[in-house]
Amino acid sequence: MTGSPSRERRYRRTHSVTMLEPEEAYPMKIPGIIGGVGPESTIDYYRTIINLYREKYDPDGYPEIVIASINMTRMLAMIEAADMAGLVKYLLHGFARLKAAGADFGAIASNTPHVVFGEILERSPLPLISIVDATTASAASAGIKSAALLGTAFTMRNDFYRIAFERKGIKLHVPNADEQTYIHRRIFDELEFGVVKSETRAGFDAIIDRMLGDCGIEGVILGCTELPLLFAEPAGPGGLPFFNTARIHIEEIVATMAR
Amino acid sequence: MTGSPSRERRYRRTHSVTMLEPEEAYPMKIPGIIGGVGPESTIDYYRTIINLYREKYDPDGYPEIVIASINMTRMLAMIEAADMAGLVKYLLHGFARLKAAGADFGAIASNTPHVVFGEILERSPLPLISIVDATTASAASAGIKSAALLGTAFTMRNDFYRIAFERKGIKLHVPNADEQTYIHRRIFDELEFGVVKSETRAGFDAIIDRMLGDCGIEGVILGCTELPLLFAEPAGPGGLPFFNTARIHIEEIVATMAR
Numbered sequence: 001m002t003g004s005p006s007r008e009r010r011y012r013r014t015h016s017v018t019m020l021e022p023e024e025a026y027p028m029k030i031p032g033i034i035g036g037v038g039p040e041s042t043i044d045y046y047r048t049i050i051n052l053y054r055e056k057y058d059p060d061g062y063p064e065i066v067i068a069s070i071n072m073t074r075m076l077a078m079i080e081a082a083d084m085a086g087l088v089k090y091l092l093h094g095f096a097r098l099k100a101a102g103a104d105f106g107a108i109a110s111n112t113p114h115v116v117f118g119e120i121l122e123r124s125p126l127p128l129i130s131i132v133d134a135t136t137a138s139a140a141s142a143g144i145k146s147a148a149l150l151g152t153a154f155t156m157r158n159d160f161y162r163i164a165f166e167r168k169g170i171k172l173h174v175p176n177a178d179e180q181t182y183i184h185r186r187i188f189d190e191l192e193f194g195v196v197k198s199e200t201r202a203g204f205d206a207i208i209d210r211m212l213g214d215c216g217i218e219g220v221i222l223g224c225t226e227l228p229l230l231f232a233e234p235a236g237p238g239g240l241p242f243f244n245t246a247r248i249h250i251e252e253i254v255a256t257m258a259r
Numbered sequence: 260m261t262g263s264p265s266r267e268r269r270y271r272r273t274h275s276v277t278m279l280e281p282e283e284a285y286p287m288k289i290p291g292i293i294g295g296v297g298p299e300s301t302i303d304y305y306r307t308i309i310n311l312y313r314e315k316y317d318p319d320g321y322p323e324i325v326i327a328s329i330n331m332t333r334m335l336a337m338i339e340a341a342d343m344a345g346l347v348k349y350l351l352h353g354f355a356r357l358k359a360a361g362a363d364f365g366a367i368a369s370n371t372p373h374v375v376f377g378e379i380l381e382r383s384p385l386p387l388i389s390i391v392d393a394t395t396a397s398a399a400s401a402g403i404k405s406a407a408l409l410g411t412a413f414t415m416r417n418d419f420y421r422i423a424f425e426r427k428g429i430k431l432h433v434p435n436a437d438e439q440t441y442i443h444r445r446i447f448d449e450l451e452f453g454v455v456k457s458e459t460r461a462g463f464d465a466i467i468d469r470m471l472g473d474c475g476i477e478g479v480i481l482g483c484t485e486l487p488l489l490f491a492e493p494a495g496p497g498g499l500p501f502f503n504t505a506r507i508h509i510e511e512i513v514a515t516m517a518r
Binding site: 015036037038039042043046047050060062063065066067068069070071072073097098100101102168 | 295296298301302306322323324325326327328330331357358359361
């Protein structure tokens, strides 16, 4: 049989698939997503994985995906209590559940829990795709040397993004304390509930403008998977490139499905 | 401690939850959803389960949910090949995966696979919520004696809805052969891709009008979880009540989370 790999796959799926055992029948790797942190971003991951899969591999395809939506209230309580061991345990439990459900590899549809990604990767029952590593690679190939990081207070105050970026020779700047409080509140009071306001967009733009003047940033990391709700455009004030961490993460997830 | 059960739950979750094992920490039952048939309706289930959970139990809550999105191309190939044993096996495999991922009960976010629901229920590793049973109960409490069933060709031609409705003394009418072909094509060529056209809505309304005159129907069963995309209103021509099977199913799922 000649033709593209995608056509061959489709042929196999629609013609001989019922003779195969479930685990043999599906030629693509199944992603296992820890979701619910927050739900709006989980929906974005689910929909975009399917759309990119169709663009890349099979226009009429329905990829298998497993999602375990965890309880964000519980996760945030652990983070506020600085219970990092509890957070690691909760997320590892999530990946064990996803593996048991047939996932071939895993990802967390959120930036914040990546503060413990190193510990999780060491003990994970599944290979994992890090949103931080995917974003760092993307910023490095864009050739920028300095970027601003926007995200939850937790993501901005911790150094998991900074360390990954410094390894690639990119300096990472975070907003000042007042700006951090403003950003964090807008994420939790509006974006987590799918609420998008133009005044909030203006507030974020003002922060980016201030950092452009004071820090000479060459790009902006949208380091929270809800932020793309607010920044639909690919670039900010002054044509500054935006790095949509969710989109970059999803592209890496979809690429991994075929490996 | 006094207060509502929801407040107590929230208190427990935010204050003492990190001392508990994951399986003990979460007081609600976790739904396990077989999704992907199709993805738009899976998103509707996910978002509506969360919204109804918040309305009913906890306005700031993030319920745990597990989703296994199966491959619809594969499912439809089995149905077209009349391989019901293969379909039963594939869906049971899905529920086994959901149970392994921590689900306490299961549901399929689609009407079509309910043709084999009886066989699945007998052998399922999880208690299951049937969309057909939930809809039948809802139509019976509305007091109607006759209804039209719209859905995929497969759902309209098979008798799993008719048998359930007749048990409750409700006569079920299906569109004629040409109308069935029209409805089926509009579901698979438009609604499965999230495409909603006013001319298609008009076409469906004409079929309902025809059945109202010829069969004296007292209600319309939207027997495909993509149909609510087309019928946003709760009633059709002549004030005829619509039964949104997805919504009815989700209400039963959310009620079961607290049991």
